[in-house]
Amino acid sequence: MAEFSGIRSQMYKECLKEFPSARNEDFEVMNKYLAPKDNEIVLEIGAGSGFFSEKLSEKVKKLIVSDPSKEQLEEVKKLGKKNIEVRDEGADKLTLGKEIADAIWSFGAMHHCFDKTKAFENFARVLKKNGRLVMADVWHDSKLAKHFDTQVAKFCVTGHEVAFWSDEFAESLCFLTGFEKPKIYDLKINWKFKSKEDIGTFLYKIHAMTKTNPEECLRGAEEILGIEKKGDLYCLNWPMKVMISKKK
Numbered sequence: 001m002a003e004f005s006g007i008r009s010q011m012y013k014e015c016l017k018e019f020p021s022a023r024n025e026d027f028e029v030m031n032k033y034l035a036p037k038d039n040e041i042v043l044e045i046g047a048g049s050g051f052f053s054e055k056l057s058e059k060v061k062k063l064i065v066s067d068p069s070k071e072q073l074e075e076v077k078k079l080g081k082k083n084i085e086v087r088d089e090g091a092d093k094l095t096l097g098k099e100i101a102d103a104i105w106s107f108g109a110m111h112h113c114f115d116k117t118k119a120f121e122n123f124a125r126v127l128k129k130n131g132r133l134v135m136a137d138v139w140h141d142s143k144l145a146k147h148f149d150t151q152v153a154k155f156c157v158t159g160h161e162v163a164f165w166s167d168e169f170a171e172s173l174c175f176l177t178g179f180e181k182p183k184i185y186d187l188k189i190n191w192k193f194k195s196k197e198d199i200g201t202f203l204y205k206i207h208a209m210t211k212t213n214p215e216e217c218l219r220g221a222e223e224i225l226g227i228e229k230k231g232d233l234y235c236l237n238w239p240m241k242v243m244i245s246k247k248k
């Protein structure tokens, strides 16, 4: 997959290493909505360079980490975790067999998948009966979608042509592929930084916005997403949604 390779993947990894605690609230989202258990087999979709994978692998019996980008997954392989199996497959191309996973977890990845019907069919095959599907992603009518379409699409080294979600489409896919009617919740995530400048640098790197500079990334974020100071930290609003459903 061309999209998350080369400089795009390199800058993504670099960014997460430079700002290791900026996304701490994302772990809270995982713990609250996925609520992983130590006897479970979990499949992670679009895991990227493994932001969640290490922590998640410590909470479950086995973690299958998938992403279409081999380069992103190199970081997960480096963890050397015995209970992690790595698969370089997109959600729409999953070759895993029937009823092997207790739960599926995905964060910030499925808007990159253009065959969401195939992906959900795969999820239904791979999950055990009553298995959970927990997907946090970008919804089309949100400030986050506006940020991606205005800033990232223009300035990212690879462009950013994606397909964001609507509640209705998520519900339709669940209906069509054998899932219960999903519950969908707003996530009022704050990504946290020591300075405003750090926000510009973080966005510049995480989205590989090499066609502009960190100053423009910060300006756009202030205008579109909003930044608030709480205590000593600058909080960047990151408004996603999470969809939770169960295989029937």
Ligand SMILES: C[S@@+](CC[C@H](N)C(=O)[O-])C[C@H]1O[C@@H](n2cnc3c(N)ncnc32)[C@H](O)[C@@H]1O
Pocket (backbone or CB within 6 Å): 001, 003, 004, 045, 046, 047, 048, 049, 050, 051, 052, 067, 068, 069, 072, 089, 090, 091, 092, 106, 107, 108, 109, 110, 112, 113, 114
């Ligand atoms: C923004 S990154 C998110 C990575 C990780 N979940 C995180 O939170 O840091 C998006 C990831 O989606 C992956 N991706 C692209 N197409 C995909 C597809 N069809 N199915 C699953 N993941 C995909 C990319 O390779 C990339 O690693």
